[in-house]
Amino acid sequence: xxxxxxxxxxxxxxxxxxxxxxxxxxxxxxxxxxxxxxxxxxxxxxxxxxxxxxxxxxxxxxxxxxxxxxxxxxxxxxxxxxxxxxxxxxxxxxxxxxxxxxxxxxxxxxxxxxxxxxxxxxxxxxxxxxxxxxxxxxxxxxxxxxxxxxxxxxxxxxxxxxxxxxxxxxxxxxxxxx
Numbered sequence: 646x647x648x649x650x651x652x653x654x655x656x657x658x659x660x661x662x663x664x665x666x667x668x669x670x671x672x673x674x675x676x677x678x679x680x681x682x683x684x685x686x687x688x689x690x691x692x693x694x695x696x697x698x699x700x701x702x703x704x705x706x707x708x709x710x711x712x713x714x715x716x717x718x719x720x721x722x723x724x725x726x727x728x729x730x731x732x733x734x735x736x737x738x739x740x741x742x743x744x745x746x747x748x749x750x751x752x753x754x755x756x757x758x759x760x761x762x763x764x765x766x767x768x769x770x771x772x773x774x775x776x777x778x779x780x781x782x783x784x785x786x787x788x789x790x791x792x793x794x795x796x797x798x799x800x801x802x803x804x805x806x807x808x809x810x811x812x813x814x815x816x817x818x819x820x821x822x823x
Contacts, residue, residue, distance in 0.1 A: 646671075646700045646793065648716045650760060650784055653702065653753040666706045667753035669760075670814075671796045673698035676743045683719050683732045692719055695744075698797045702753070703818060711818045726818045730811075737811050747799040748814040751806030759805055760796065761789040 649669055657664045672679055677697040684694040694717075702714040704723065712723035720732060737745045763783050767775055783790075801808035809817060 646760070646762060646796070647779060647784065649700045649702045649714075650756070652714060653757050656704075657754065657757060663704070663706070664754050664757075665752075666704060668703040668705065669751045669753050669756040670701045670703060671698055671749040671751075672696075672701065672746050673749075673797050673799055674743070674745055674747050675799060677797075678744055679746045680740065680744050681733050681746075682735060684717050685719050686717060703750075705818060708820045709822045726815075727821075730815055730819065734811055746811055748809045748811070749796055749799060749804065749806050750809060750814070750817070751796070755805060759786060759789075759792070761785045761791055762793045763791040765791060766793060 653664070653667065653669060656667055672681070673696075679696050679699060681694055681696060681699055683692050684696075685692070687694045699715075699717070703711055703726070704714070705711040711726040713726050713729040714723045715729065715733070716722075718724070718729070718733065720729060734746055761784055763785070764778050767778055769775055785791075795804040796806075798804060799808050
């Protein structure tokens with residue numbers, strides 16, 4: 646999420662007119678088990694990883710064009726949304742319901758204003774780091790130091806943005822050229 650935050654910041658500062666066309670997407674589900682293929686962390690040939698949550702950046706400049714920026718994917722950076730969905734999410738039909746992916750879609754400019762993380766999720770129970778944190782300060786707002794859980798949980802009645810199923814996500818961001 647911090648890499649996507651930094652990418653959103655970069656777009657906002659260098660291309661301020663484009664940030665309105667950008668979205669941050671948290672992928673998770675109630676059981677916190679989301680299978681994604683073609684991930685660099687994957688071990689097998691299909692590079693499958695089960696994440697508790699995953700965060701991607703979308704650039705949607707026109708109805709027929711949407712690019713996905715996933716820093717953990719082995720796919721090209723960026724990748725067109727249809728290719729990304731087909732290769733990374735595949736289909737829910739092959740999965741048990743506990744593994745269905747849900748997508749919390751937040752306009753990037755809103756994400757920049759509201760998101761905060763004190764990095765507590767990056768620590769072990771004894772307080773030591775699982776891996777060293779980035780060398781810049783944790784992300785916070787004037788009113789919040791940590792609201793990551795609001796973005797990961799997929800209750801559509803709570804939290805920022807809009808929660809979509811895989812089908813709804815594809816319908817929103819993939820429009821074949823006619």
